[in-house]
Amino acid sequence: MAKKAGLTQSGTNIQEVKQQNAQSAGQQGQFGTEFASETNAAEVKKFNQQAEAKKSQNSSK
Numbered sequence: 001m002a003k004k005a006g007l008t009q010s011g012t013n014i015q016e017v018k019q020q021n022a023q024s025a026g027q028q029g030q031f032g033t034e035f036a037s038e039t040n041a042a043e044v045k046k047f048n049q050q051a052e053a054k055k056s057q058n059s060s061k
Contacts (some may be wrong), residue, residue: 006014 008014
């Protein structure tokens with residue numbers, strides 16, 4: 001079977017896949033930054049410290 005230029009062995013169009021990947025890479029920030037902006041870093045650190053303290057108390061019993 002002759003290999004067609006720009007296609008994989010299974011017949012996938014390489015250029016089309018690269019284009020779709022580029023488009024999706026540009027849209028990744030759509031959700032990633034949305035949730036990050038709603039996170040209060042100080043509150044998370046405080047919560048983590050409290051959890052560590054409780055873990056230490058439980059392990060010393």
